[in-house]
Amino acid sequence: MISFLRNERRYMLLAVGFFTRIPVPMFGDFHPDDLNRSAKYFPLVGIFVGLIGAGAFAFASKVLPQSIAVLISMAMTVYITGAFHEDGLADSADGLGGGWDTERILAIMQDSRLGTYGAIALFFALFTKYQLLTALPAYFVPFVLVIGHAFSRLCALLIMADLEYVRESSKAKPLATKIKMPGLLVAVLFGVAPIPLLYWNFSPALLSAKDWLWLSACCLTPVALVWVWWRNKIKHWLGGYTGDCLGAMQQMTELAFYLGLLVWAQQL
Template sequence: MQKEWRYFLLALGFFTRIPVPDFANFQESDLNHSTKYFPLIGIIVGFLSAAFFYAASFVFPHVIAVLISMAATIYLTGAFHEDGLADSADGIGGGWEREQILTIMQDSRLGTYGAVALFLMLIAKFQTLSHLNPILIPLALIAGHALSRLWGVLLMATLTYTKPAGKAKPLATQLSMQHLAVATAFGLLPLISILGLLIVSNHSQLIIIKFILLALLPSFIIWLWWRAKLMKNLGGYTGDTLGAAQQLTELAFYMGVLAWSMHL
């Protein structure tokens, strides 16, 4: 249990700005053992994002509360995943060969492709969440952050790390089935809880089936598309592309929930 607590705190410190203790005898390989907790970190980030939305909605219109929630999330994570999205867009958008793409992605400067991708992502998230029923927004935030990080873990499980070194290199060893099972449980837990609420609320089976399809299918399709793109352009994944996967699948989930809510 002490080791697992250590691995959880490592994941928390790696992906958020939440203070964690300094660890003696830290090994980069320890981060590999923390992989199974990435969706749990998503639950925590989503819960705090939902809390900011809920608190702000008492003072401001819910569209402003959405903006405050997004800003809080970006601050909490240090724009870690947004940076990955921008770097991935610059590299894949501006490069032709694998080495050229990787070189562009390592450049700290923001290019046109990255700027456009980041702008469109933030606008799309804001618009999608703003059009959701305010009651659904906290649930969508928690589930979206957890599920999108699970998709990142599944990328790591099905692809190989494509760089000799990098910020995701310590995470790049093969994931065990036990780690995958734990990550999947945390990634799907908020969705299962939402389904439980729908069942308790006596919603029809059709509504529940539509939710399962519309909540999961868009993010799964985006994950398949992004995985295929990484295989074609890089032959594997990098830390930046994991961040991009999180952003893309999170947005796809919100859009799926919005589509579901419009057909109730």
């Protein structure tokens, strides 16, 4: 049991070290397969990133307008992740926007230069996130950030469980083996664990059962639509996924979650 817990701690720290700039201990006996076993902690990393963004927003909003607090929060999450997922979104947009077959799309996605499609995708993603978070009630934003970062990373992980990796080699290759059911269950647990924070903001006496169902539908429907659309698009053009595709999925489902929540909040 002690050995199991020690190994799981190791896998969790590897996930944190791979997906963020948070310092973690160095492992002298690292093996690429360890990184694959750490994939189940992807949503947990999202919780950590969301908490950092939520903390930055909470502190900044004490002395600054909500719009500036949102910018500071976004800057913190981009910094702490090294723009890892934003880079995936940009590369995916460049590849699928400028490529005409699988080979060409993959070649463009591997190019480190930022193209027109990638720049446009990044601008709209960041601008949309800023607008959505600014439009939400301020007291809601810290909770929303934790949920959005965790749940969107679960959405990316579900692609790993569903599709095959299509590149022969890349920095994401050690992470690309299909996740097994026990690991997927752990990921689902961490991905949905923060969701009750959404309902915690309201007394059950204030909202009817119909209201709770409407809230759930508003939040989940846009995420599901984006997930299905992106999954089918990369399946059609690539036959599977790459690490960039996972980053794009995380970014788009996070935005979809905020959008759905804003639709619901407008009815309050």
